[in-house]
Structures are given as structure tokens and as C-alpha cells.
Amino acid sequence: MSNRRLENDYSRYMDLKEGWVDRRIFWEQEIYEQELEQIFAKAWQFIAHDSMMPNPNDFYTTYMGEDGVIAARQKDGSVKVFLNSCTHRGNKICYADDGNTRNFTCNYHGWAFGTDGELKGLSNEHVYDEGDIDKSKWGLKQARVDSYKGLIFATFDEEAPSLEEFLGDFRWYLDIMLDQDDGGTEFIGGGIKNYINANWKFGVENFVGDAYHALWTHDSGFKAMNNNEGFPPADPTDSYHASMNGHGWEFGTEGLADIAILGQPKVLEYYEKMRPKMAERLGEMRSKIFGSLASVSLFPNCSFLPGIQTFRVWLPRGPHKFEMRMWTIVNKNMPDEIKQAINIGCMQTFNPAGVLEMDDGENWEGNTSVNKGVVTRRGKLHYGCGINRRIEHEELPGIVYASQFNDANQRQFYERWADLMNAKSWDQVPTRYTPRYAGKKTV
Incomplete structure (x- = not known):
């Protein structure tokens, strides 16, 4: 805290x-x-039910407080939750309530993020000189994610107790x-x-x-x-x-x-x-x-x-x-x-x-x-x-x-x-x- x-x-x-x-x-x-x-910004919060995202690359957008977030099903069946805000100028990157996608692309400058929240590519990347940006450091802010019998929860606080202890x-x-x-x-x-x-x-x-x-x-x-x-x-x-x-x-x-x-x-x-x-x-x-x-x-x-x-x-x-x-x-x-x-x-x-x-x-x-x-x-x-x-x-x-x-x-x-x-x-x-x-x- x-x-x-x-x-x-x-x-x-x-x-x-x-x-x-x-x-x-x-x-x-x-x-x-x-x-x-x-x-x-601290407590575990309900995000979604497993049934809302049954397939890989399924996603659902919601809020934790007033922080917009995206929950996305990964290929291994896990769920990641991350901020719905581009790390370039901060624009919202996903305006849909839910769906299935291979990536999320910002409307402003075309920065593209994977369903894991990582920065995958930039539009017109030639405008950047070599060394201007390390894409591995500019992914979307990730939350901790856990679930209980179908209910998916997340928190942005690394010091928060486990979901098991919270419940x-x-x-x-x-x-x-x-x-x-x-x-x-x-x-x-x-x-x-x-x-x-x-x-x-x-x-x-x-x-x-x-x-x-x-x-x-x-x-x-x-x-x-x-x-x-x-x-x-x-x-x-x-x-x-x-x-x-x-x-x-x-x-x-x-x-x-x-x-x-x-x-x-x-x-x-x-x-x-x-x-x-x-x-x-x-x-x-x-x-x-x-x-x-x-x-x-x-x-x-x-x-x-x-x-x-x-x-x-x-x-x-x-x-x-x-x-x-x-x-x-x-x-x-x-x-x-x-x-x-x-x-x-x-x-x-x-x-x-x-x-x-x-x-x-x-x-x-x-x-x-x-x-x-x-x-x-x-x-x-x-x-x-x-x-x-x-x-x-x-x-x-x-x-x-x-x-x-x-x-x-x-x-x-x-x-x-x-x-x-x-x-x-x-x-x-x-x-x-x-x-x-x-x-x-x-x-």
C-alpha cells in the first residue's frame, strides 16, 4: 500500500x-x-466468470475502481488481466465489451498489444531509431489474477494477501x-x-x-x-x-x-x-x-x-x-x-x-x-x-x-x-x- x-x-x-x-x-x-x-487499487475484485471467456483469445473489458482493464484467456487456459490504456499516450486500446481477438491495437498511433498484454509491434516503426524503445518494457500493466470455482478475481497490489486468504x-x-x-x-x-x-x-x-x-x-x-x-x-x-x-x-x-x-x-x-x-x-x-x-x-x-x-x-x-x-x-x-x-x-x-x-x-x-x-x-x-x-x-x-x-x-x-x-x-x-x-x- x-x-x-x-x-x-x-x-x-x-x-x-x-x-x-x-x-x-x-x-x-x-x-x-x-x-x-x-x-x-488494493483489494481483490471480481472480474468475470470463466464461462464468459471459454476460448483462447476471448476477452472481456471491465473496471477495477475507475481503472479500465481487459481480461483475456490465454492459449494455456489461464487468464491475464491488464490495464486498458496504451503505454504510448494513454488512449483506451479496446472499446468492445467482449469478443475474440489476436491483438489490441491503439487507435492513436497503432501500437499493437497481444492478448497477454505485451507490446508486439508499432505502426511505422521506421520513425524510431535503433535503441529508442525496448518493446519488452512497454507492455500493459499486469494485475495479479486468481480464481475460485469459476469466479475470476484480480488485484494490482503485489503485497495483497492471497485470494484464498482474502476470501x-x-x-x-x-x-x-x-x-x-x-x-x-x-x-x-x-x-x-x-x-x-x-x-x-x-x-x-x-x-x-x-x-x-x-x-x-x-x-x-x-x-x-x-x-x-x-x-x-x-x-x-x-x-x-x-x-x-x-x-x-x-x-x-x-x-x-x-x-x-x-x-x-x-x-x-x-x-x-x-x-x-x-x-x-x-x-x-x-x-x-x-x-x-x-x-x-x-x-x-x-x-x-x-x-x-x-x-x-x-x-x-x-x-x-x-x-x-x-x-x-x-x-x-x-x-x-x-x-x-x-x-x-x-x-x-x-x-x-x-x-x-x-x-x-x-x-x-x-x-x-x-x-x-x-x-x-x-x-x-x-x-x-x-x-x-x-x-x-x-x-x-x-x-x-x-x-x-x-x-x-x-x-x-x-x-x-x-x-x-x-x-x-x-x-x-x-x-x-x-x-x-x-x-x-x-x-
């Missing part, structure tokens, strides 16, 4: 023992600039989504982009643990889709918040609500038939977690809904705007008709035109825009729900709180945010959870 002195103590923007967060972290440009440096015991939960059967998962259909005039953290914190809003915000939409029946409640006596390293999963254990929200009876039937195999593979507890009313975020900016199967990343575009990219994730071994039914359900619910997604976007924009007021943004926001409900659970790893209706995961997310914002090096990032499954196979 940067050796420069960090003058601001970002822990002062919250008191998580009392349960409040300062509104300024959702508005001020200076804080946002520090997020780009201390979080997005930690959260892999125990991720396997509920990613490892239900031998075939693994895939993204189906095309991805969708949507821009929302809101701070990126509102989307992440909503998915990291806000079951509470669903009972009110989504009630009318759910009734419209389900014969005027209300939103299915979670059992407060058997539901939880679990988090570690800023990642969080809030969930019930009834195995039904999110699949029901999808509104596709054949999908419910498919999962009920699959449930015994899921229990055999993952254990009874995890088989009951899947499909329950649940939402998940991976720190810093990736989220999904297990059961509904929407998967998304929140890409910051300033303190008051983000780009949301979303896909539908399914098991590879599913029958095609089940995959299609899930995709239709996602489009009807959590999609820019979906019945439930529109509710959220409007709220997040309101959460952000009100802070334009000087007096308003001096205030605090309440994050105290369930503050005394922390428990030790014999089976569930992580920092666990009882009840699905809780601000616990949001508090842990902002604690991790402040830890990284304050740290001059990864050695200074506090360890707040002792891994239970460290070094062990998670399935």
Missing part, C-alpha cells in the same frame, strides 16, 4: 458499538478518491452457490449494464445484509407477482447474519423464499429434487440455506442472490454514481428449460426493468442525493439493529449474529472499509476473525 501519510482517521466516520455511520462517506469527493486508492472461511458459504454439483456454474445470456445516480456502497450494503427493506420496499411488487400474497417472512428464530473480512451473507434456513420470489414453479420443483444431493454434498445446514430468503456481498463490490440467481458487480463512477453489471448464474448441469426459467425469473425481478430492482434503484438515488445538503450530510445514519445479538454457532463460520433482520453485516462491512482506508500496508489491516476452516477443503 501507499507509504504516504494518511491524514484522515476513517474510523471517526462511524461508531459501530453505538451503531451509526456518518453520511459524508456517501458524498464527499475526497473520501471517494481515497476509496479508489486504498480499496480498489477466508467465506468459501464455506460461497460453495452453497458455486459447488452444488460436480458441473459447477456458468453465466447465461448476455450481461446487462445499468447506471444509477447513487453511491456504490448503498448497493453493496443492501445485498450484504438488508432483509429488512424487503418487507416494505418490495411488498407491493411481490404482491403484484404473487396473487396479492405478501412477502414471505423469514423465521427470526432460525435465521442469521454471517460475515468475515467485510464479506457478508444474511439468510434464513427454510430453503424456499428466494426460489418462490423467482416465480417459476418448475425451478422450485427442480431444486426440491436436487436438495437431497445438495445435502449429501454440502451438509444439511448448507442445503437448507440455499434458496432461503438471502442476499450476499463480497467485499468490496460484488453481490448475488442465491435462489433468485442474479449476480452483479457495482462499479464506482464517482461518489454519486455507479455502473451496475448483472448476469444470471446457473448450474452447468441444469436442463436448458430450467436455466431459461431462472433467467426469465431474474429478468422479471432483479433487472433494470424488473418489478423489484426498480424499487431499490430509486431508494439508493434518494439515499445519495439528499446528502447534497450541508446540514443533512453532517448527520448520522442508524445501523444499530440487532447490535447485541452476536452468537457463537457450532457449525456456521464467521462473525455470526442471530436473526435475519439485523444491521450486523453492514456494520462489519463498514468496519472493513475503515480498516482498509486507514491502513498504510496490509500488515496494518486488523484481523477481526480467526478462521475455522483455514487451509481445509471447504466442501
Whole structure:
């Protein structure tokens, strides 16, 4: 991390023992600039799913913070991730969202880079004298790349911990989504982009643990889709918040609500038939977690809904705007008709035109825009729900709180945010959870 002195103590923007967060972290440009440096230039971030780049020379363009990057499949099957910016005058070298190519050529002066990011050639190279340029030193800036069960991650920080350490015991939960059967998962259909005039953290914190809003915000939409029946409640006596390293999963254990929200009876039937195999593979507890009313975020900016199967990343575009990219994730071994039914359900619910997604976007924009007021943004926001409900659970790893209706995961997310914002090096990032499954196979 940067050796420069960090003058601001970002822990002062919250008191998580009392349960409040300062509104300024959702508005001020200076804080946002520090997020780009201390979080997005340092942390592991989701880039793509393996299924998005199945063949050699396939590529996909995205962002890490506001740094444009290209992910490209190599001939040996590995993936490289590098900056989407020419090393000559800095122009963007690839304007396509995805595709297959043998090289990337800059529009400005015709510098050509391979799918490995190395500088391969210059147009009109005769204008250079011998010794003017060593092409081997002018390739595109490379990121560290690793993957977990189909999800590709990258970081530009050479000192960052391994992806395995970054995810930690959260892999125990991720396997509920990613490892239900031998075939693994895939993204189906095309991805969708949507821009929302809101701070990126509102989307992440909503998915990291806000079951509470669903009972009110989504009630009318759910009734419209389900014969005027209300939103299915979670059992407060058997539901939880679990988090570690800023990642969080809030969930019930009834195995039904999110699949029901999808509104596709054949999908419910498919999962009920699959449930015994899921229990055999993952254990009874995890088989009951899947499909329950649940939402998940991976720190810093990736989220999904297990059961509904929407998967998304929140890409910051300033303190008051983000780009949301979303896909539908399914098991590879599913029958095609089940995959299609899930995709239709996602489009009807959590999609820019979906019945439930529109509710959220409007709220997040309101959460952000009100802070334009000087007096308003001096205030605090309440994050105290369930503050005394922390428990030790014999089976569930992580920092666990009882009840699905809780601000616990949001508090842990902002604690991790402040830890990284304050740290001059990864050695200074506090360890707040002792891994239970460290070094062990998670399935």
C-alpha cells in the first residue's frame, strides 16, 4: 500500500458499538478518491466468470475502481488481466465489451498489444531509431489474477494477501452457490449494464445484509407477482447474519423464499429434487440455506442472490454514481428449460426493468442525493439493529449474529472499509476473525 501519510482517521466516520455511520462517506469527493486508492487499487475484485471467456483469445473489458482493464484467456487456459490504456499516450486500446481477438491495437498511433498484454509491434516503426524503445518494457500493466470455482478475481497490489486468504472461511458459504454439483456454474445470456445516480456502497450494503427493506420496499411488487400474497417472512428464530473480512451473507434456513420470489414453479420443483444431493454434498445446514430468503456481498463490490440467481458487480463512477453489471448464474448441469426459467425469473425481478430492482434503484438515488445538503450530510445514519445479538454457532463460520433482520453485516462491512482506508500496508489491516476452516477443503 501507499507509504504516504494518511491524514484522515476513517474510523471517526462511524461508531459501530453505538451503531451509526456518518453520511459524508456517501458524498464527499475526497473520501471517494481515497476509496479508489486504498480499496480498489488494493483489494481483490471480481472480474468475470470463466464461462464468459471459454476460448483462447476471448476477452472481456471491465473496471477495477475507475481503472479500465481487459481480461483475456490465454492459449494455456489461464487468464491475464491488464490495464486498458496504451503505454504510448494513454488512449483506451479496446472499446468492445467482449469478443475474440489476436491483438489490441491503439487507435492513436497503432501500437499493437497481444492478448497477454505485451507490446508486439508499432505502426511505422521506421520513425524510431535503433535503441529508442525496448518493446519488452512497454507492455500493459499486469494485475495479479486468481480464481475460485469459476469466479475470476484480480488485484494490482503485489503485497495483497492471497485470494484464498482474502476470501477466508467465506468459501464455506460461497460453495452453497458455486459447488452444488460436480458441473459447477456458468453465466447465461448476455450481461446487462445499468447506471444509477447513487453511491456504490448503498448497493453493496443492501445485498450484504438488508432483509429488512424487503418487507416494505418490495411488498407491493411481490404482491403484484404473487396473487396479492405478501412477502414471505423469514423465521427470526432460525435465521442469521454471517460475515468475515467485510464479506457478508444474511439468510434464513427454510430453503424456499428466494426460489418462490423467482416465480417459476418448475425451478422450485427442480431444486426440491436436487436438495437431497445438495445435502449429501454440502451438509444439511448448507442445503437448507440455499434458496432461503438471502442476499450476499463480497467485499468490496460484488453481490448475488442465491435462489433468485442474479449476480452483479457495482462499479464506482464517482461518489454519486455507479455502473451496475448483472448476469444470471446457473448450474452447468441444469436442463436448458430450467436455466431459461431462472433467467426469465431474474429478468422479471432483479433487472433494470424488473418489478423489484426498480424499487431499490430509486431508494439508493434518494439515499445519495439528499446528502447534497450541508446540514443533512453532517448527520448520522442508524445501523444499530440487532447490535447485541452476536452468537457463537457450532457449525456456521464467521462473525455470526442471530436473526435475519439485523444491521450486523453492514456494520462489519463498514468496519472493513475503515480498516482498509486507514491502513498504510496490509500488515496494518486488523484481523477481526480467526478462521475455522483455514487451509481445509471447504466442501
